[in-house]
Amino acid sequence: MTATATEPSRGVATQDDRVATRPLAARLLSRPEVGSLIAAIVIFLLFMAVAEPFRNVANVGTILYGASTIGIMAVPVALLMIGGEFDLSAGVAVTTSGLSASLLAWNFGLNVWVGILLALAVSVAIGAFNGWLLLKTGLPSFLVTLGTFFILQGVNLGVTRLLTGNVASADISDMDGFASAQNIFGSEVTLGPVTLKITVLYWVLLTVIAAYVLLRTRAGNWVFAVGGDAAAARAVGVPVRATKIGLFVAVGFCAWLSGMHLLFQFNTVQSGEGVGKEFIFIIAAVIGGCLLTGGYGSVVGASLGALIFGMTQLGINYAGWNPDWFRTFLGVMLLLATLVNMYVKRRADLR
Amino acid sequence: MSTATTERHDAAGHSTTPIVELENVGKSYGNVHALRGVSLNVRQGEVTCVLGDNGAGKSTLIKIMSGLHDHTDGTMKLDGVVRRFGSPREAQASGIATVYQDLALAPLMSVWRNFFLGNELRKGPLRTLDIARMKRICADELGKMGVFVPDLDGPVAGLSGGQRQCIAIARAIYFGARVIILDEPTAALGVKQSGVALRYIVKARDAGLGVIFITHNPHHAYLVGNHFVILKLGRVVLDAHRDDLTLEQLTTEMAGGQELGELSHELRGVDPGKVIDPGEVEHGQVEAPALSPEERKAVEREEEEELRA
Ligand SMILES: Nc1ncnc2c1ncn2[C@@H]1O[C@H](COP(=O)(O)OP(=O)(O)OP(=O)(O)O)[C@@H](O)[C@H]1O
Numbered sequence: 001m002t003a004t005a006t007e008p009s010r011g012v013a014t015q016d017d018r019v020a021t022r023p024l025a026a027r028l029l030s031r032p033e034v035g036s037l038i039a040a041i042v043i044f045l046l047f048m049a050v051a052e053p054f055r056n057v058a059n060v061g062t063i064l065y066g067a068s069t070i071g072i073m074a075v076p077v078a079l080l081m082i083g084g085e086f087d088l089s090a091g092v093a094v095t096t097s098g099l100s101a102s103l104l105a106w107n108f109g110l111n112v113w114v115g116i117l118l119a120l121a122v123s124v125a126i127g128a129f130n131g132w133l134l135l136k137t138g139l140p141s142f143l144v145t146l147g148t149f150f151i152l153q154g155v156n157l158g159v160t161r162l163l164t165g166n167v168a169s170a171d172i173s174d175m176d177g178f179a180s181a182q183n184i185f186g187s188e189v190t191l192g193p194v195t196l197k198i199t200v201l202y203w204v205l206l207t208v209i210a211a212y213v214l215l216r217t218r219a220g221n222w223v224f225a226v227g228g229d230a231a232a233a234r235a236v237g238v239p240v241r242a243t244k245i246g247l248f249v250a251v252g253f254c255a256w257l258s259g260m261h262l263l264f265q266f267n268t269v270q271s272g273e274g275v276g277k278e279f280i281f282i283i284a285a286v287i288g289g290c291l292l293t294g295g296y297g298s299v300v301g302a303s304l305g306a307l308i309f310g311m312t313q314l315g316i317n318y319a320g321w322n323p324d325w326f327r328t329f330l331g332v333m334l335l336l337a338t339l340v341n342m343y344v345k346r347r348a349d350l351r
Numbered sequence: 352m353s354t355a356t357t358e359r360h361d362a363a364g365h366s367t368t369p370i371v372e373l374e375n376v377g378k379s380y381g382n383v384h385a386l387r388g389v390s391l392n393v394r395q396g397e398v399t400c401v402l403g404d405n406g407a408g409k410s411t412l413i414k415i416m417s418g419l420h421d422h423t424d425g426t427m428k429l430d431g432v433v434r435r436f437g438s439p440r441e442a443q444a445s446g447i448a449t450v451y452q453d454l455a456l457a458p459l460m461s462v463w464r465n466f467f468l469g470n471e472l473r474k475g476p477l478r479t480l481d482i483a484r485m486k487r488i489c490a491d492e493l494g495k496m497g498v499f500v501p502d503l504d505g506p507v508a509g510l511s512g513g514q515r516q517c518i519a520i521a522r523a524i525y526f527g528a529r530v531i532i533l534d535e536p537t538a539a540l541g542v543k544q545s546g547v548a549l550r551y552i553v554k555a556r557d558a559g560l561g562v563i564f565i566t567h568n569p570h571h572a573y574l575v576g577n578h579f580v581i582l583k584l585g586r587v588v589l590d591a592h593r594d595d596l597t598l599e600q601l602t603t604e605m606a607g608g609q610e611l612g613e614l615s616h617e618l619r620g621v622d623p624g625k626v627i628d629p630g631e632v633e634h635g636q637v638e639a640p641a642l643s644p645e646e647r648k649a650v651e652r653e654e655e656e657e658l659r660a
C-alpha cells in the first residue's frame with residue numbers, strides 16, 4: 001500500500017467515522033430543562049395520587065397563581081445566572097418597588113400611576129446600581145448583592161416607619177388611578193371552571209419572550225458568552241459590561257412587575273416582606289438546569305422550577321400534610337433536581 | 352531584489368503602506384514593564400512575524416493592537432490617525448481580527464455560536480439570529496481547514512485543543528477585514544492543519560490584508576514572513592526584512608545569538624538513540640540540567656546589561 005492511497009480528497013474534510021450521529025432522544029435529553037420537566041411530571045403525578053383537591057380543575061388557577069408569582073422573578077434570575085451572576089437582593093427589591101409606588105403616591109398625594117412610574121425608575125436604578133457596582137469593584141455578585149439585600153431590607157423598614165409610623169404602607173385603594181392600575185396588575189379572568197390571575201399571563205409571556213431572546217437573538221448569545229467566559233467574550237468583541245448591567249436591569253424590571261402585583265393585590269405592602277424569596281428564585285433556576293457557574297441553563301426550565309414550587313406549596317396543603325415540611329421538601333427537591341440534571345447531562349453527552 | 356528602497360513592494364507590485372503604526376509603545380502591568388519603546392509597522396499585503404522568548408512581550412504587543420489592553424506609553428496610529436482602542440469591539444470595527452494564544456472561546460457554547468460570537472448574522476424585522484446560514488458558513492469554513500467537528504451544536508469544551516485552535520483561526524480569517532493577528536496559531540496543530548493555517552496566512556496577505564504572525568517556529572516564520580521583529584525582554588532587538596536575512600540567521604537570532612550553537616554542542620553528547628532499562632525514581636531524583644556556576648553568572652551578567660541598556 002502506498003502512502004498516497006490513504007490520502008483523502010483534498011480540500012474536503014473527510015467524515016470522521018469514530019462519531020455516530022447522535023440519536024434524537026440523546027439530543028433531547030441533553031437539553032438543560034429535562035431534569036425539571038421530569039421532576040414536574042413526577043410531582044404532578046404524586047399529588048394527583050395523594051391529594052384529592054389537587055385533582056379538582058378549579059384549583060388549577062390557584063396552583064398556577066402560586067407558580068406565577070415565583071416564575072415572574074425566576075425567569076430574569078435564571079437569565080442572570082446564565083450570564084454568570086447572582087442577585088440576592090431580588091426578593092426584597094420586589095418589596096422596595098411596591099413600597100416605592102405606594103409611599104410616593106400616598107405621601108405626595110400623587111396619582112397612583114405616577115407612583116408606579118417612579119417605582120419603575122427606582123427598580124431599574126437598583127438593578128443598574130447592582131451591575132455597575134459589580135463591574136466597578138470586580139467583587140463577586142454574591143457579595144455585592146448581599147450588600148444591596150441588607151441595605152434594601154433596612155430601607156424598606158426604616159422609610160416605611162418614618163413616613164407612616166407603621167410596618168406597612170398605608171392603604172391607597174381610594175386614590176386616583178388605583179382602579180385602572182389594579183386592572184393591569186391585579187385582575188383575573190375566568191375561563192370555564194378556572195380563574196386565572198393576570199400574573200399567570202405575565203409569567204407565560206415573560207417566559208416566551210425570555211426564551212426567544214436567549215436562544216434566537218444576539219443579546220441571548222452574549223448572555224451565554226459572558227456567563228461562560230467573560231474574558232473570552234470581551235476578547236471577541238462582546239460588550240460584557242452592557243450585557244451584565246442589562247441583565248441586572250431585567251431583574252429590576254421584573255421586581256417592579258412583581259411589586260406592582262403585590263401592591264394592587266393587597267392594597268398595602270408589608271415592609272418586612274420578601275426576605276428569603278431570593279433563594280426561592282435561585283432554586284427554581286437551578287432546578288431548571290442553570291449552572292451556578294454560569295454559561296448554561298434555560299428560562300423554560302426556570303419556569304418549570306417555579307411550577308414545581310407552585311404545585312408543592314399547594315399540594316402539601318391539599319394532601320393534608322403539615323406545611324412545616326415544605327422547606328425540607330424544597331431542599332430535597334433541589335438536591336434531586338441538580339443530581340438528575342448532572343446525571344442526565346453526563347449520559348446525554350456520552351450519547 | 353537587492354535594491355535598497357525605502358518603500359517596499361510586495362509580489363504583486365502594490366506599494367505596502369502601513370495600516371497600523373506603533374511608535375515607542377510601552378506597556379506596564381503595575382511594576383512589570385512588559386513592553387518598552389516598541390516601534391513597529393504592520394503593512395498592507397505583508398506578513399509581519401513577531402518572534403521572541405517566552406515572556407518577551409509578544410502577546411502583550413498584539414493585545415494592544417487588538418484592543419484588549421491599553422498601552423501606557425507611546426502612540427498607536429491606524430491609517431495614520433492616532434487611535435486608542437477602548438475595547439476589542441472597537442478594534443474589530445476597524446477590521447482587526449485576532450486569534451489569541453488562549454483562544455477566547457466560551458467552553459459551554461456550541462461550535463457555531465462560538466464561531467459567530469460578537470459577529471452574529473441576523474435576519475428579518477425582528478433581527479433574529481440567522482442560525483441556518485451561520486451553521487452552513489461555519490461548517491464550510493471548518494471544512495476548508497480540513498477539520499471535521501462531529502456536531503456543530505455540541506459545546507467546544509468537548510473538542511480537542513487543535514480543533515478549538517482551528518475554530519479560532521477560521522473565525523479570525525473569516526472576519527478579518529484589514530488586519531489579522533495570530534498569536535501562536537499553530538502551537539497545537541497537526542502537520543496538515545499547520546500547513547493549512549500557513550496557506551491561509553499567505554492567502555490573507557495576497558488579498559492585501561496586513562498579517563501579524565507570532566510563532567516559536569523559525570521554519571514557519573520564514574516560510575510565510577515578509578518582515579521579522581524579534582522581541583527580547585520587552586524591547587525590539589531585530590527588525591529586518593526577509594531580503595536582509597537568511598533562515599539560519601533568523602534561527603540564530605531567535606535563539607539569542609550564540610546560545611543555540613552551545614546547546615547543540617552540549618546535546619551532541621547526550622546520545623538520543625540510547626535506550627536504558629526501566630527504573631523507578633523518588634520525587635526530585637531526576638536532577639535539573641542545571642547551569643554551571645560560571646554559566647549562570649554569564650547569563651545573569653547578560654541580563655543585567657540588557658536591563659541597563
Ligand atoms: N496580565 C498580566 N499582568 C501582569 N503581568 C503580565 C500580564 N500579562 C503578561 N504579563 C507579563 O508581561 C511579560 C510579557 O508577557 P507576554 O504574555 O506578552 O509574553 P509572550 O512573549 O507572549 O510569551 P509566550 O511566548 O510565552 O506567549 C511577562 O513577563 C509576563 O509576566
Ligand SMILES: [Mg+2]
Pocket residue numbers: 409410411452534
Ligand atoms: Mg504569548
